[in-house]
Amino acid sequence: MSVGWLRACALVMLGLFSVSALAKDKTAIVIGGGLSGLTAAYELQSKGWQVTLLEAKSSLGGRSGMATSEWIGNDKTQPVLNKYVSNFKLSTTPAPDFVRTPGYLIDGEYFSAADLATKQPATAEALKRFDKTVDDLARSIDDPLNPAANNTLHALDQINVSSWLDKQNLPATARQLINQQIRTRYDEPSRLSLLYFAQQSRVYRGVSDRDLRASRLVGGSPVLAQALVKQLKTIKTNSPVSAIIQDKDGVTVKVDNVGYQADYVVLAVPLRALNKIQMTPALDAQHLAAIKGTNYGWRDQIMLKFKTPVWESKARMSGEIYSNTGLGMLWIEPALKGGANVVINLSGDNARVMQAFGDKQMVDQVLIRLHAFYPQARGSFTGYEIRRYSTDPSTGGAYLAFGPGQISKFWRLWERPIQRVTFAGEHTDTLYPGTLEGALRTGQRAASQVEDLAAGKSFEPAKVVPAAAAAGAGAVAAKKGNFFSNLFGGSDDEKKPEPVKAPEPVAPPAPAPAPAPAAASAPVEAPKPAAPVKTEPAKKAPAKPAAKTEAKKAPAKAPAKKVEPAKKPAAKPAATPATDAKAQ
Numbered sequence: 001m002s003v004g005w006l007r008a009c010a011l012v013m014l015g016l017f018s019v020s021a022l023a024k025d026k027t028a029i030v031i032g033g034g035l036s037g038l039t040a041a042y043e044l045q046s047k048g049w050q051v052t053l054l055e056a057k058s059s060l061g062g063r064s065g066m067a068t069s070e071w072i073g074n075d076k077t078q079p080v081l082n083k084y085v086s087n088f089k090l091s092t093t094p095a096p097d098f099v100r101t102p103g104y105l106i107d108g109e110y111f112s113a114a115d116l117a118t119k120q121p122a123t124a125e126a127l128k129r130f131d132k133t134v135d136d137l138a139r140s141i142d143d144p145l146n147p148a149a150n151n152t153l154h155a156l157d158q159i160n161v162s163s164w165l166d167k168q169n170l171p172a173t174a175r176q177l178i179n180q181q182i183r184t185r186y187d188e189p190s191r192l193s194l195l196y197f198a199q200q201s202r203v204y205r206g207v208s209d210r211d212l213r214a215s216r217l218v219g220g221s222p223v224l225a226q227a228l229v230k231q232l233k234t235i236k237t238n239s240p241v242s243a244i245i246q247d248k249d250g251v252t253v254k255v256d257n258v259g260y261q262a263d264y265v266v267l268a269v270p271l272r273a274l275n276k277i278q279m280t281p282a283l284d285a286q287h288l289a290a291i292k293g294t295n296y297g298w299r300d301q302i303m304l305k306f307k308t309p310v311w312e313s314k315a316r317m318s319g320e321i322y323s324n325t326g327l328g329m330l331w332i333e334p335a336l337k338g339g340a341n342v343v344i345n346l347s348g349d350n351a352r353v354m355q356a357f358g359d360k361q362m363v364d365q366v367l368i369r370l371h372a373f374y375p376q377a378r379g380s381f382t383g384y385e386i387r388r389y390s391t392d393p394s395t396g397g398a399y400l401a402f403g404p405g406q407i408s409k410f411w412r413l414w415e416r417p418i419q420r421v422t423f424a425g426e427h428t429d430t431l432y433p434g435t436l437e438g439a440l441r442t443g444q445r446a447a448s449q450v451e452d453l454a455a456g457k458s459f460e461p462a463k464v465v466p467a468a469a470a471a472g473a474g475a476v477a478a479k480k481g482n483f484f485s486n487l488f489g490g491s492d493d494e495k496k497p498e499p500v501k502a503p504e505p506v507a508p509p510a511p512a513p514a515p516a517p518a519a520a521s522a523p524v525e526a527p528k529p530a531a532p533v534k535t536e537p538a539k540k541a542p543a544k545p546a547a548k549t550e551a552k553k554a555p556a557k558a559p560a561k562k563v564e565p566a567k568k569p570a571a572k573p574a575a576t577p578a579t580d581a582k583a584q
């Protein structure tokens with residue numbers, strides 16, 4: 001064998017070893033098996049990282065989809081989602097036309113947008129006028145990535161949406177429908193920052209409902225989670241992370257008494273769940289305040305199952321339908337779930353008042369209201385499925401919905417890594433929080449940040465405008481008139497619409513419990529632990545290996561400093577009582 005040939009072989013071998021050594025060096029742990037965590041894990045694994053995904057529950061997919069209920073946007077409105085859909089060759093079915101425009105249930109009667117214009121012209125006119133006002137508000141923001149660009153805009157962050165709505169002189173029914181739309185898309189108007197509402201309206205400005213509800217994934221959004229799960233090599237379910245300890249050499253993640261080690265971590269859990277994870281070193285005051293204080297929308301989903309449709313046959317109850325009675329948005333899902341199902345979203349304070357109720361009591365309350373409009377409802381009822389995101393400790397809310405003052409304090413806070421930890425999750429997306437698109441985008445962003453960190457890049461610490469300065473600026477701006485007076489409908493020559501009636505109160509629980517449902521209630525169907533999930537035990541970490549092959553068990557270290565124990569999200573006092581990128 002010639003020397004040259006031997007040398008060539010040696011070089012090839014060296015090359016191979018160095019590549020594999022490099023690959024082995026790259027270890028990451030992803031915490032949270034919702035769409036954002038699954039995406040981060042998939043993207044990192046595709047780039048040669050050894051990834052271990054840890055999920056607290058027995059199933060994966062997180063908040064994505066009460067099976068079959070989401071309508072998704074087209075590739076113009078949800079490009080990242082559509083990219084994965086096409087990469088994984090997932091089937092979609094186009095949305096029928098009636099789903100692509102909003103509908104209304106007024107005192108139990110169904111109206112399409114066209115019906116409303118002829119049968120309830122005052123309400124239709126007021127909704128149109130409101131759309132124009134929202135458009136003006138949205139236009140005031142040049143850059144949705146930087147919504148508080150000037151003092152006047154900054155001041156909007158100190159105002160809640162309900163006070164702004166009060167100034168719009170909306171007729172009672174229109175106000176009820178608008179309240180319902182806002183609390184379904186975001187949260188109760190009284191809990192929502194006007195700047196956040198303006199920023200989101202800017203993001204979706206000019207986007208038609210038709211593009212937002214363009215199709216549905218066959219099988220619902222769980223199929224997307226399943227497709228990602230299939231690609232991943234190491235997933236550990238039933239693994240609630242309790243602590244993350246960072247030091248100069250790496251990160252140790254604790255699940256009960258087991259420690260996993262890696263070079264980097266993607267933390268893809270909602271803020272309320274993050275509140276239960278001890279971080280060492282401890283997070284700074286701003287991050288802790290964001291974890292505890294950032295407002296989340298409240299939205300519970302109940303799928304009621306009937307033998308036959310109990311609503312009037314004209315009503316095509318699917319897509320985005322708002323009722324004026326606090327029931328929320330509705331869908332029927334006959335194609336994929338069988339029978340005649342209706343999904344009712346209880347949102348905002350209408351849902352908060354029911355938090356102490358058990359699932360069955362809550363369903364009874366909804367049935368009582370539905371039965372008042374559709375007298376066959378109770379007789380035809382066969383069961384239900386329910387998801388209560390705000391009382392679920394792994395979620396603690398439906399999705400991010402910045403409250404007054406919170407953009408000033410927490411804007412883009414979670415986009416920046418902290419040492420070896422990067423953050424993902426819908427709440428960390430600047431443009432599309434509260435959506436599948438947002439979750440996927442942040443999974444990609446967090447994965448690429450891990451790569452950047454590994455390449456030695458450092459990230460700027462958070463810059464936040466002090467709230468006091470913002471409030472001061474707001475007060476000055478508010479006095480200036482014009483923008484503000486227009487915004488608050490203060491122009492004298494503006495034509496006054498019909499007098500305002502008091503907005504509808506938060507629906508109190510009905511006094512008498514409903515009779516037992518016709519058939520035993522179906523338990524919530526847990527998403528199937530999609531795809532082959534590897535549950536091989538993690539290996540023990542050697543003293544300090546030159547190269548790691550996967551997240552390794554490490555002797556559990558005691559955290560240097562504890563973060564505060566978990567607290568419930570601060571409940572704000574109730575006042576008066578979103579496509580939809582939330583395209584359901």
Ligand SMILES: Cc1cc2nc3c(=O)[nH]c(=O)nc-3n(C[C@H](O)[C@H](O)[C@H](O)COP(=O)(O)OP(=O)(O)OC[C@H]3O[C@@H](n4cnc5c(N)ncnc54)[C@H](O)[C@@H]3O)c2cc1C
Pocket residue numbers: 031032033034035036037054055056057060061062063064065069070071239240241242268269270273274277299300301389394395397398399424425426427433434435436437438439580581582583584
């Ligand atoms: C009622 C409702 C309706 C919606 N409708 C739509 C819609 O129509 N269209 C749309 O685009 N979007 C919609 N969304 C939003 C979309 O579902 C979410 O934005 C997305 O699923 C969030 O994904 P995520 O990965 O950020 O969080 P999650 O899905 O919540 O994932 C986080 C995961 O972390 C896990 N976890 C928590 N704590 C720990 C821990 N300590 N250790 C390990 N794991 C942990 C949780 O169990 C969970 O699986 C809706 C959301 C809700 C609640």
